[in-house]
Amino acid sequence: MRKNVIAGNWKMNKVLSEANEFVDAVIEKVPNSDNVEAIVCAPFVYLPSLVEKAKGTNLKVAAQNMHFEENGAYTGEVSPVMLKDLGVTHVVLGHSERREYFAETDETVNQKTVAAFKHGLTPIVCVGETLEQREANETMSLVEDQVKKAVAGLSNEQVAETIIAYEPIWAIGTGKTASSEDANEVCKHIRNVVKEVTSADTADKVIIQYGGSVKPANVEELLAQSDIDGALVGGASLEADSFLQLVEAGAK
Numbered sequence: 603m604r605k606n607v608i609a610g611n612w613k614m615n616k617v618l619s620e621a622n623e624f625v626d627a628v629i630e631k632v633p634n635s636d637n638v639e640a641i642v643c644a645p646f647v648y649l650p651s652l653v654e655k656a657k658g659t660n661l662k663v664a665a666q667n668m669h670f671e672e673n674g675a676y677t678g679e680v681s682p683v684m685l686k687d688l689g690v691t692h693v694v695l696g697h698s699e700r701r702e703y704f705a706e707t708d709e710t711v712n713q714k715t716v717a718a719f720k721h722g723l724t725p726i727v728c729v730g731e732t733l734e735q736r737e738a739n740e741t742m743s744l745v746e747d748q749v750k751k752a753v754a755g756l757s758n759e760q761v762a763e764t765i766i767a768y769e770p771i772w773a774i775g776t777g778k779t780a781s782s783e784d785a786n787e788v789c790k791h792i793r794n795v796v797k798e799v800t801s802a803d804t805a806d807k808v809i810i811q812y813g814g815s816v817k818p819a820n821v822e823e824l825l826a827q828s829d830i831d832g833a834l835v836g837g838a839s840l841e842a843d844s845f846l847q848l849v850e851a852g853a854k
């Protein structure tokens with residue numbers, strides 16, 4: 603049985619006191635369950651403080667991006683070595699906002715995914731289509747292409763440990779959720795793509811999240827689907843109560 607991974611992607615929100623208050627409020631309440639893993643994906647500047655607070659608890663701390671190089675003349679960037687050194691465990695890669703506003707490509711996502719494993723970080727790789735692509739019936743082929751390119755060069759064991767987040771861009775921050783069946787259909791396709799490029803065993807293990815206007819009111823229905831193993835949540839992860847409700851739904 604695959605567990606559910608519930609990851610709250612704060613994006614560019616909160617100041618330090620709010621970030622600390624959030625973690626203080628949730629940390630004792632994150633269930634100790636084999637069924638769920640709870641992660642907060644915080645801005646870089648809060649990572650040292652949050653990692654310290656989360657030590658020895660059930661809450662994991664992720665970055666929202668990183669560079670693929672270990673160090674060097676890349677002003678403004680943060681490397682996988684720096685994240686690992688802090689005690690960060692996961693990193694979100696290829697979020698559609700980074701692809702759209704920061705020139706992230708399938709190639710850089712792949713370089714970052716490879717670098718994450720090299721440095722002992724678990725990547726949460728985001729894929730998903732625009733509304734135009736969905737209406738042109740390109741969802742399946744686009745997502746297939748994004749997944750294949752993201753995991754190129756990884757071993758089967760590494761692919762099995764990769765978390766893939768299917769986030770249809772038209773459902774992000776819009777209040778529009780893909781229906782549970784539509785979301786599951788794409789997640790199932792992603793699992794088949796993983797099987798095609800690795801093995802049935804690997805495809806069976808890989809965690810595939812759904813993201814896009816997930817909230818406490820719709821999370822249970824999404825998680826009940828055969829191929830959805832958690833959620834990557836923006837807006838509804840900013841409040842401690844709401845985040846905890848999502849994690850509790852994942853633990854059921």
Ligand SMILES: O=C(CO)COP(=O)(O)O
Pocket residue numbers: 611697769773774775776777813814815816834835836837838
């Ligand atoms: O982009 C997302 C998570 O990475 C989804 O954001 P919302 O949950 O706010 O739609």
